Amino acid sequence: MRPKIFIDGEHGTTGLQIRNRLAGRDDIEVISIPTERRKEREARQEYLQAADVAILCLPDDAARESVQLIGDAGTRVIDASTAHRTAEGWTYGFPEIDAGQFAAVSNAQFVANPGCWPQGPIALLRPLIRAGLLPADYPVTFNGISGYSGGGRQMIEEYEAKGDDAPEFLPYALGLKHKHIPELKTYAGLSRDPLMQPAVGNFAQGMVTVVPLQLGTLARVPKGAELHAAIADHFAGLPGGVVSVAPFEATDRVASLDPESHRDTDGMTLHVFANDNRAQALLVAVYDNLGKGASGAAVQNLDLMIGAERR
Numbered sequence: 302m303r304p305k306i307f308i309d310g311e312h313g314t315t316g317l318q319i320r321n322r323l324a325g326r327d328d329i330e331v332i333s334i335p336t337e338r339r340k341e342r343e344a345r346q347e348y349l350q351a352a353d354v355a356i357l358c359l360p361d362d363a364a365r366e367s368v369q370l371i372g373d374a375g376t377r378v379i380d381a382s383t384a385h386r387t388a389e390g391w392t393y394g395f396p397e398i399d400a401g402q403f404a405a406v407s408n409a410q411f412v413a414n415p416g417c418w419p420q421g422p423i424a425l426l427r428p429l430i431r432a433g434l435l436p437a438d439y440p441v442t443f444n445g446i447s448g449y450s451g452g453g454r455q456m457i458e459e460y461e462a463k464g465d466d467a468p469e470f471l472p473y474a475l476g477l478k479h480k481h482i483p484e485l486k487t488y489a490g491l492s493r494d495p496l497m498q499p500a501v502g503n504f505a506q507g508m509v510t511v512v513p514l515q516l517g518t519l520a521r522v523p524k525g526a527e528l529h530a531a532i533a534d535h536f537a538g539l540p541g542g543v544v545s546v547a548p549f550e551a552t553d554r555v556a557s558l559d560p561e562s563h564r565d566t567d568g569m570t571l572h573v574f575a576n577d578n579r580a581q582a583l584l585v586a587v588y589d590n591l592g593k594g595a596s597g598a599a600v601q602n603l604d605l606m607i608g609a610e611r612r
């Protein structure tokens with residue numbers, strides 16, 4: 302029997318991208334709610350309970366409601382929203398954070414798909430903290446830029462209406478309380494709240510996240526090559542081949558840091574740049590906010606949960 306997959310919110314930005322990625326697959330059956338009934342509780346409950354795996358591509362409150370509507374039907378869930386990322390009983394759907402996380406996702410009933418922003422900094426910082434090269438209480442700041450599809454249908458409509466008149470680069474979350482901070486802190490292994498400074502650009506898809514490090518403040522100052530080796534060692538040999546680590550290089554410009562360079566891919570590329578004389582380093586992650594940042598990650602988690610070959 303092919304597993305039945307229901308995408309709750311399949312007409313939204315993340316949902317549509319998941320549907321496109323699943324189109325043409327004959328190992329699963331995607332069940333779709335009639336468009337006009339997509340917000341009716343009873344109809345959603347019927348589909349949520351009939352599915353083997355439900356993928357929630359909804360605002361946080363609606364995602365919580367979906368879990369409640371499933372009740373004890375046994376449906377497995379991948380939630381793309383922020384609602385359950387640090388919640389008890391949920392498995393964090395970023396399999397590459399630990400070798401054992403692939404099996405944890407495969408066996409989980411409830412998988413919280415990661416947020417687009419935290420994924421890059423988590424991939425970069427967690428191996429360094431684990432290796433003892435950065436202390437857990439390091440005062441992390443990170444900045445970055447995302448395509449406007451990160452803001453969902455509403456932001457896409459706003460940017461597309463303005464066209465060239467939309468701002469090229471717009472910092473936001475200036476209240477310093479972005480909803481992704483707890484997730485980043487938890488899975489990077491930090492003991493203090495990181496300072497997050499995101500921006501949105503006038504392009505649809507793609508993102509770059511940058512963590513600058515002032516290493517001179519540490520009791521033992523690691524060299525850039527050590528940081529790179531720790532990150533590269535962590536990701537070497539992990540299944541899936543989704544996260545790759547670029548060679549360590551002394552350079553001022555790298556064309557592949559273009560946030561759109563990973564558009565429509567599910568991969569993530571990590572870079573380390575450093576000036577050892579200054580005891581400074583930059584950790585950089587490049588990916589598609591709708592690829593590894595959302596829909597690509599959801600399909601990767603689905604494949605682990607249903608035991609499908611990675612495509």
Ligand SMILES: NC(=O)C1=CN([C@@H]2O[C@H](COP(=O)(O)OP(=O)(O)OC[C@H]3O[C@@H](n4cnc5c(N)ncnc54)[C@H](OP(=O)(O)O)[C@@H]3O)[C@@H](O)[C@H]2O)C=CC1
Nearest residue numbers: 310312313314315340358359363381382450451453454595
């Ligand atoms: N876009 C991105 O890069 C990322 C998004 N996410 C998360 O994924 C989730 C979906 O985001 P995104 O796809 O961008 O958002 P969109 O606004 O593009 O899509 C949300 C969808 O949910 C539908 N919806 C809203 N309320 C309900 C409800 N009560 N019942 C059923 N359907 C409902 C909307 O329908 P309608 O439009 O008709 O109101 C819409 O189709 C969010 O939690 C978001 O934070 C996570 C990582 C990255």
Ligand SMILES: CC(=O)N[C@@H](CCC(=O)OP(=O)(O)O)C(=O)O
Nearest residue numbers: 381382383416417447451452501
């Ligand atoms: C450009 C933009 O507005 N981006 C969104 C990213 C949303 C997202 O990643 O959604 P989750 O919180 O469900 O992960 C933001 O910063 O809120």
